Amino acid sequence: MTRRALTLLCVVAFALCWPFLPEFTVTVFSYIGLYALVAVGLVMLTGIGGMTSFGQAAFVALGAYATAWLCTSPMAAGALGGVVAPALVPWLGLLLGLVLTYVVAWALGAITLKLSGHYLPLCTIAWGLSLYYLFGNLDFLGGQTGMPGLPALTIGGWSLAQPRALGPLIWAVLLLAMWALHNLLDSREGRAIRALKSGRVMAESMGVDTARYRVKVFVLAALLAAVSGWLYAHMQRFVNPTPFNINIGIEYLFMAVVGGSGYLWGAVLGATLITLLKEQLQDILPKLLGASGNFEVIVFGLLMLFVLQRFAEGLWPTLARVSARFLKPDPLPKGHAVSALAARSLPPAGELLLEADRVTKRFGGLVANDAVAMTLKAGEVHALIGPNGAGKSTFFNMISGVDDPSEGEVRLLGEAMTGKPSRDFAARGLGRTFQHVRLLGNRSVLENVALGAHRRGHVGWIRSMLRLDRAEEAALLAEARRQIERCGLGAHADAPAASLALGQQRVVEIARALAGQPAALLLDEPAAGLRHLEKQALAELLSQLRAEGLGILVVEHDMEFVMNLADRITVLEFGAVIAEGTPAEVQVDPRVLDAYLGGSEEPMAEAA
Numbered sequence: 252m253t254r255r256a257l258t259l260l261c262v263v264a265f266a267l268c269w270p271f272l273p274e275f276t277v278t279v280f281s282y283i284g285l286y287a288l289v290a291v292g293l294v295m296l297t298g299i300g301g302m303t304s305f306g307q308a309a310f311v312a313l314g315a316y317a318t319a320w321l322c323t324s325p326m327a328a329g330a331l332g333g334v335v336a337p338a339l340v341p342w343l344g345l346l347l348g349l350v351l352t353y354v355v356a357w358a359l360g361a362i363t364l365k366l367s368g369h370y371l372p373l374c375t376i377a378w379g380l381s382l383y384y385l386f387g388n389l390d391f392l393g394g395q396t397g398m399p400g401l402p403a404l405t406i407g408g409w410s411l412a413q414p415r416a417l418g419p420l421i422w423a424v425l426l427l428a429m430w431a432l433h434n435l436l437d438s439r440e441g442r443a444i445r446a447l448k449s450g451r452v453m454a455e456s457m458g459v460d461t462a463r464y465r466v467k468v469f470v471l472a473a474l475l476a477a478v479s480g481w482l483y484a485h486m487q488r489f490v491n492p493t494p495f496n497i498n499i500g501i502e503y504l505f506m507a508v509v510g511g512s513g514y515l516w517g518a519v520l521g522a523t524l525i526t527l528l529k530e531q532l533q534d535i536l537p538k539l540l541g542a543s544g545n546f547e548v549i550v551f552g553l554l555m556l557f558v559l560q561r562f563a564e565g566l567w568p569t570l571a572r573v574s575a576r577f578l579k580p581d582p583l584p585k586g587h588a589v590s591a592l593a594a595r596s597l598p599p600a601g602e603l604l605l606e607a608d609r610v611t612k613r614f615g616g617l618v619a620n621d622a623v624a625m626t627l628k629a630g631e632v633h634a635l636i637g638p639n640g641a642g643k644s645t646f647f648n649m650i651s652g653v654d655d656p657s658e659g660e661v662r663l664l665g666e667a668m669t670g671k672p673s674r675d676f677a678a679r680g681l682g683r684t685f686q687h688v689r690l691l692g693n694r695s696v697l698e699n700v701a702l703g704a705h706r707r708g709h710v711g712w713i714r715s716m717l718r719l720d721r722a723e724e725a726a727l728l729a730e731a732r733r734q735i736e737r738c739g740l741g742a743h744a745d746a747p748a749a750s751l752a753l754g755q756q757r758v759v760e761i762a763r764a765l766a767g768q769p770a771a772l773l774l775d776e777p778a779a780g781l782r783h784l785e786k787q788a789l790a791e792l793l794s795q796l797r798a799e800g801l802g803i804l805v806v807e808h809d810m811e812f813v814m815n816l817a818d819r820i821t822v823l824e825f826g827a828v829i830a831e832g833t834p835a836e837v838q839v840d841p842r843v844l845d846a847y848l849g850g851s852e853e854p855m856a857e858a859a
């Protein structure tokens with residue numbers, strides 16, 4: 252049996268049992284569905300997007316209060332009276348909740364998601380608390396007493412007043428959301444979302460607008476929470492602030508983390524475990540301890556410690572690994588029509604690609620780059636060499652938009668790039684690799700390389716969720732596979748990137764840069780960690796790229812590699828250019844010899 256078949260079987264079996272389950276079980280499973288809907292948003296946000304939120308309960312509240320107000324307040328009744336059929340008002344409430352949540356989440360996200368480290372989670376606690384108290388203190392929302400008398404949902408005259416009728420809707424919404432999120436993650440946009448976790452620099456260099464993607468994921472998670480709140484309100488038929496306090500916000504995070512915050516099904520597993528456990532503990536603990544209180548919180552805390560100790564990624568991956576022994580992998584998707592990717596026409600050989608004009612970078616008192624001037628032309632390999640700490644990586648950051656020069660200017664294909672983010676550099680045709688490899692280690696080589704082609708696709712989130720991106724996706728993956736094969740890693744395309752040797756991971760980064768079809772390629776120590784034959788293969792690849800018209804700027808310590816490959820060499824020392832010329836010229840330059848060998852007469856190639 253395949254995994255997909257098992258999932259389908261479980262859903263069908265569950266649906267068949269549903270009418271015969273005891274009332275209590277039906278209610279518990281309805282709650283599990285509601286919690287899982289919030290937790291699955293947290294998986295997207297926290298486990299996959301790398302942004303921790305303790306404040307999701309506030310968005311659940313927003314969804315619940317929006318519909319409660321619309322359905323019960325005299326003011327809303329006055330406005331809607333006679334115009335909208337009563338059965339439709341709750342659905343209007345859903346719309347109101349989604350719009351409100353969209354606006355609030357976008358505003359909160361735009362302000363708080365810029366924070367990094369611990370500040371973001373702290374901030375989510377702050378607004379989680381603020382919104383909670385706000386709801387409890389607004390008279391028109393019933394204050395602490397809440398708002399009773401919400402109508403039940405109806406679909407085509409069919410009342411969903413009982414959990415047995417509402418539960419299937421809850422689970423249908425959950426499964427639909429999971430399907431859409433699964434599709435999203437399995438797309439070009441999903442790769443960009445996963446890249447967020449590894450930090451701003453790499454994703455931006457691939458052309459991803461990280462600030463925008465972060466806000467979008469945040470809004471998505473908030474909307475899922477709001478839908479859960481809407482369903483909750485019409486299940487309870489009553490809304491008050493208590494179920495939306497910060498404790499519950501923390502519990503949602505528990506669910507995601509215990510289940511497996513990197514996996515959509517982890518959210519369902521976590522919600523199920525925590526909900527069932529909470530039911531049991533609320534019964535057992537007070538009896539055991541002879542006093543009433545929220546003792547389950549303590550057990551949750553210990554459980555969290557245990558799970559994180561033993562199952563760092565949550566329980567789902569372990570479960571999936573064990574079940575993989577009995578399950579066949581899902582069949583590969585059928586071949587799709589491949590659409591054509593946007594192609595860049597490379598500038599003719601000799602044309603100026605990149606121009607650094609007296610680029611200076613100061614870190615406090617340290618001058619890491621001192622008025623560095625350098626050019627890169629199409630169809631040449633230009634090497635940048637210099638001792639450790641000479642400022643080579645800093646210079647790479649200056650000319651790729653990762654960091655702004657303190658003084659001076661960088662021009663890319665004739666356009667001044669001062670102050671522009673690195674995704675604009677990528678858009679104009681700059682591809683790069685990093686000295687310290689920046690790959691998504693647990694994703695396949697293929698996915699990592701496909702991320703490099705991000706800018707060449709256009710299908711957005713909604714269409715990806717609906718699987719309307721297949722032709723483009725097939726083209727992106729085909730392009731990624733082509734680049735991987737070209738770089739000699741065809742045998743590893745489907746292996747996790749982290750399973751490759753470090754030297755090979757550098758080559759994966761080259762393939763990733765090539766997938767973006769760059770005109771200029773910046774390589775920071777590409778040959779480090781490669782064996783002799785691999786270095787030869789790399790040199791061959793770079794020569795071939797040069798012949799195709801790319802301009803390649805390479806930082807490299809292996810002098811033999813550099814001297815055999817480069818057309819021109821620029822030598823940096825203490826942030827300043829001390830020599831520039833052909834390999835033959837540079838090798839005999841007395842200042843270079845001095846810098847490298849402290850005055851020795853030996854030619855550099857031999858020293859390497």
Ligand code: ADP
Nearest residue numbers: 614617619637638639640641642643644645646
């Ligand atoms: P290279 O790549 O040539 O080995 P780097 O560009 O990494 O050299 O570093 C050049 C100098 O700038 C070093 O002295 C380094 O310590 C310093 N430096 C680099 N990045 C920073 C930073 N973000 N803050 C302060 N100093 C830095």
Ligand code: MG
Nearest residue numbers: 643644645686
């Ligand atoms: Mg460096």
